[in-house]
Amino acid sequence: MLPVLKRFASRINTALDRHLPEQRLYLKSDTQTRFIRIRPLTQLAALSGSVAFVGWGMVASAIVLMDGVSTGSGKMAAARQQAIYEQHLNAISDERDMRADEAAQAQRRFNAALDEVSQMQSRLLLAEDRRRELQAGLEAVQGMLRTTVDERDAARDDARQLKVALADRTDGDAAEAGALLTAMTDALADTTRERDAAAETAMIASAETDELSEQRAAMQARNDAIFTQLEEAVSTSMEPLDRMFRAAGLDTDDLLREVRKGYSGAGGPLSSISMSTMSATSSPEEERANAILKGLQDMDIYRIAAMRAPLSMPLEARFRYSSPFGYRNDPKGAGRRFHAGVDMAAPIGTPILATGDGTVIRAGWVNGYGNMVEIRHNFGIETRYGHMSKIRVKAGDKVSRGDQIGDMGSTGRSTGSHLHYEVRVGDKVVNPMTFIKAGKDVF
Template sequence: MLNRLAYRINGTLERYLPEQRLFLKSDRETRFIRLRPATQAIALAGGGIALAWTILATAIILMDSISAGSGRDQTARQQVLYEQRLNALSEDRDTRAEEAASAQDRFNLALEQVAEMQGRLLASEDRRRELETGIDVIQNTLRRTIKERDEARVQLEAMNVALAESGASHTEAGRAQDALATVDILSQALASTAQERDVMEGAAEMAAARIDTVLAEKRALQDRNNEIFAKLEEAVSVSMEPLDKMFREAGMSPDDLLNQVRRGYSGQGGPLTPLSLSTKGSVAHGDELRANAILSGLDRMNLYRLAAFKAPFAMPVKGAFRWTSGFGYRRDPKGAGTRMHEGTDMAGAYGLPIYATADGVVVHAGWDSGYGRLVKIKHEFGIETRYAHMSAIRVNVGDRVSRGDRIGDMGNSGRSTGTHLHYEIRIGGRAVNPMTFIKAANHVF
């Protein structure tokens, strides 16, 4: 049955594929291999399948190459857009820095004006007290002179009465001479008293005119003080707003932060103390209240400055670099599925300097498993920063570093696929997004 079927198939195919014979000749004998039509058909079918598979595989490879090229182009375009955005952010940061410097200059000028104003105010207070003392002396002298004049008049009347009563024991000539002598004495006393009174009245008029002048100067000085206070209050408000915004966007409570700085403050000078002038038990003057409010704002700005250097509001890399991976869940570059990326990656040249982003103490400087060469810095307010995959470490455990100090070089150590810096910020042991602090710093620095 099978032979018949094979015979029919061969007979049908023989029209298109006639039987072929392949001769193999040697020294002793000659042999041949007979290729039946079915065998030729199977060989042709196998060759066709192989050729089709080759064409299909080549097409797939070409399509993958084309799609990969499109992906690279798209990545390049995104990188260009990202670099343009970074340049814009850099220009905005520079603008903010210039505005902060200008505000600081205005603040210093206003502070000098306040000092000059306080000097003038104290001098005017001294002059006013001297005038008040002089007026009191003049008034007391005038009252004493008037009292002496009244007493002299009373004595004159008493003497006249006594002379009238003793007229029997004296002659008329003696009484006349005594009366004339008494009148001369009283006239001289009255003339002297009147002259002294005129002098005192002139001094009182001059004092009154001087008081009017001093009051006019005081009003002018008060207007000048109000203008200076307004400029100071505006400068403090303008300088304070970006600082408040910086800390709030970083997820930190400004009031709690400043309270911690006050408790740990140990620098020379200490916070600014309120202005205190003697009011003799009366209510404090409005200028004193405004000055104290400005001093309170300056104290808050000083504490903000201290807190800003103790928190990581700076970039760990200052040279040319590019952002490669952000904070959050991502596909693991080593093929370990989806994992949490607890920092921000910045790729740059091998050996690029890495700097501390805030004042602190180095608590780890060495190899740490997947981190490679790792530096950990402990800062105030329960903040810790980490710098991983470095090629070289330039600090030791226990070193106290300041913002901008070089702590190592960029590398590719540990579990890494290329040269980059892995930068982490942790608050209370919990990782937070470093870009929160970097973007918040753009409001001030």
């Protein structure tokens, strides 16, 4: 086998000799001169090694350069994203302040309108009482007038009968009858004057009744316009809050009922309105005013619920979203699987914050999650924070929005430092981004 390899090497050296002739390296000492022959095959091997080393150096330098460029681009992109995010937060803050000012102005306008409505209702009730009194007086005058007319007609009949009887009597009887007739004529004249006075009083009362009716119609039209504006203002303010909680996957009716359980006291400026105690049934104005008050109460309850729900961000430091909610390719190669939360990547030790007020129900090692904290909030909502490097709370602790509950890490089933943030409503997992986006309308 060895002679075959030698012949094969000799043939290769012969073929390469035209391009890489044999070289000799002389080594001279004091007593003798020696040389080392460098055959073409050895030269080819040395040249190939040199080319490979130089090529490897160029490739490595290019990789390092590209990595530096990509790192710089990533930092610039992160800086731009941070600037855009801060601008968005400033815009949201300005809009929140503007909405708060609008709500305060609407409350002041509503209070002023309620005072004006109350005054108009008082004047309307007084006008209604006056109209009823005039109506009763008119009916009494009309009854008196009818009685007077009947008496006049009866007196006329008596006069005709007396004239007929007078023709058959003596002169003495005629004188007596004449005196009686004169007395009856005077009484009839008095009755006629009373009738005319009653008719004039009835006409005046009718005119006053018509004027009061017109004033009442004008006041009702003005009240209707005020109530319409208030109803539109309440509806406009309620719709964004209602959409926010529905977008977060919450039943607004159940949410209102649960908040009312903790705020069930009565009284104060938003109590139901009762304009009159003369009848058991409510007037349309009372019903509309009470509906507006209920809308304002619901708005207050929505604000209370927004402060108690987990709607804030679990991180204040800079981060990037590394994995969304839903089905994805498993990062450890386990195929396509469902991801029950969102992943936010940042350096190890980044503070992790509670997204809402609640009670810690679990704090420790959980399979898959690593070091995990689970918090129970109001309205049947629970949040989970996984892969922590350090846990700073224990089960049973009460936490508030913004409290630090741990440090970011890569414990459990993880490929790098990040936070796995998960939200559950009842026994159902929901997309945490729904809560985060909804919270931007509040905070």
